[in-house]
Amino acid sequence: MTDKATDFAIEGHGDISVGVSGAGASGDGSASATRITPGNALRPEDIALEIRRGQVKPSDDVAEFALRIGDDALILAQRLGHWISRAPELEEDVALGNIALDQLGHARSFLTYAGAAWGKSEDDLAYFRSEPEFRSAHLVEQPNGDFAVTIARQFVVSYYQYELYRRLTESTDATLAAISAKAVKEVDYHRDHSAQWVLRLAGGTEESRARMIQGFQLIWPYVDELFEDDELTTRLAESGAAVEPSSLRGDFDRLTGEVLAEAGLDIPKVPQALGGGRRGKHSEFLGYVLAEMQVLAREHPGASW
Amino acid sequence: MIPNDSPTSQARPGTPVVVAPTPEETPWSLWEVFVRSSRGLSHVHAGSLHAPDAAMALRNARDLYTRRNEGVSIWVVPAEAISSSDPDSKGSFFESPQGKDYRHATYYTKSEGVKHL
Numbered sequence: 406m407t408d409k410a411t412d413f414a415i416e417g418h419g420d421i422s423v424g425v426s427g428a429g430a431s432g433d434g435s436a437s438a439t440r441i442t443p444g445n446a447l448r449p450e451d452i453a454l455e456i457r458r459g460q461v462k463p464s465d466d467v468a469e470f471a472l473r474i475g476d477d478a479l480i481l482a483q484r485l486g487h488w489i490s491r492a493p494e495l496e497e498d499v500a501l502g503n504i505a506l507d508q509l510g511h512a513r514s515f516l517t518y519a520g521a522a523w524g525k526s527e528d529d530l531a532y533f534r535s536e537p538e539f540r541s542a543h544l545v546e547q548p549n550g551d552f553a554v555t556i557a558r559q560f561v562v563s564y565y566q567y568e569l570y571r572r573l574t575e576s577t578d579a580t581l582a583a584i585s586a587k588a589v590k591e592v593d594y595h596r597d598h599s600a601q602w603v604l605r606l607a608g609g610t611e612e613s614r615a616r617m618i619q620g621f622q623l624i625w626p627y628v629d630e631l632f633e634d635d636e637l638t639t640r641l642a643e644s645g646a647a648v649e650p651s652s653l654r655g656d657f658d659r660l661t662g663e664v665l666a667e668a669g670l671d672i673p674k675v676p677q678a679l680g681g682g683r684r685g686k687h688s689e690f691l692g693y694v695l696a697e698m699q700v701l702a703r704e705h706p707g708a709s710w
Numbered sequence: 711m712i713p714n715d716s717p718t719s720q721a722r723p724g725t726p727v728v729v730a731p732t733p734e735e736t737p738w739s740l741w742e743v744f745v746r747s748s749r750g751l752s753h754v755h756a757g758s759l760h761a762p763d764a765a766m767a768l769r770n771a772r773d774l775y776t777r778r779n780e781g782v783s784i785w786v787v788p789a790e791a792i793s794s795s796d797p798d799s800k801g802s803f804f805e806s807p808q809g810k811d812y813r814h815a816t817y818y819t820k821s822e823g824v825k826h827l
């Protein structure tokens with residue numbers, strides 16, 4: 406792709422920050438009555454182009470933060486992708502696949518941007534880091550379990566991500582804000598998807614309710630880690646580039662609480678896991694996820710299809 | 711996808727048409743999906759899907775039929791709520807108007823002195 410071909414999409418931050426409106430020339434949907442256009446939302450390729458042109462570069466702190474949330478999305482996408490061809494119904498298969506692809510898109514954007522601080526591409530970061538270099542939370546590496554466990558994990562992660570991205574749209578870092586502005590709309594749908602299923606599984610049969618309760622029992626120990634502050638998030642919150650994770654907890658508790666109350670479920674009273682994902686300390690599960698995700702790229706470096 | 715003229719006549723290809731559901735395994739019911747693309751076109755039948763209820767049918771339709779920016783509005787209708795004409799009686803139902811060109815405006819010649827017809 407030449408620079409000329411993509412010039413219309415990027416003219417500094419003004420255009421990429423606007424998401425769906427603005428850029429114009431391609432994909433505004435008004436060209437033809439029948440033509441379906443992909444639209445013109447921010448793509449990872451647009452961010453990579455800005456990086457190559459030297460128009461954007463994250464600070465080390467912002468890059469480290471983008472790595473955390475990018476890794477969350479990447480590992481979750483890998484987990485969810487495992488459902489493809491295995492979901493209980495074809496329609497749900499597609500729904501989980503869509504959500505996985507949304508998450509993969511967010512991961513690509515965040516990792517592309519993070520990599521700019523260290524001269525690395527999204528693929529360098531995804532495929533050629535070892536387990537202790539990943540910064541994802543323990544929640545996203547938890548096994549899929551049965552459908553209810555996956556829904557419990559989706560419920561927690563999507564309500565967390567929604568609150569995070571919603572605030573990051575006001576980040577002083579324009580690229581972080583732009584990626585989040587696109588992601589928050591998609592995660593909003595992920596919230597709805599998981600909440601609908603929590604209500605149905607909890608209100609369905611005895612079996613589905615028991616499984617939903619068991620799912621939350623298994624997933625809830627990994628909630629606290631999402632809301633832990635550390636020196637990085639404190640510095641970023643002071644600069645306005647991000648927010649303290651602890652500041653999201655109130656809204657998370659309130660909104661998840663409303664759904665759980667409607668479903669007639671109690672918030673599980675389970676001890677919290679130690680966490681440590683943000684420092685590269687992971688549970689035994691991540692290694693297997695990475696092995697499957699990275700094997701092809703490492704076996705055939707630079708391969709494409 | 712199933713033909714337009716008989717929404718309830720068959721299930722999705724590959725699934726047995728006759729299923730005897732056990733009480734524990736009630737199959738999801740069939741829904742017909744209508745999608746409206748942008749700029750004022752009417753809703754058009756896009757296909758069908760299975761869902762446990764209307765709310766989930768809408769969401770499944772969003773995931774299945776608007777993945778590529780196809781629509782701005784979705785209707786879902788229980789397939790069993792659609793009454794359709796019998797595809798085997800096309801002759802008596804639809805062939806009668808053939809040859810009756812006097813039902814078309816072009817059949818008639820304009821009378822003298824009539825303007826703007």
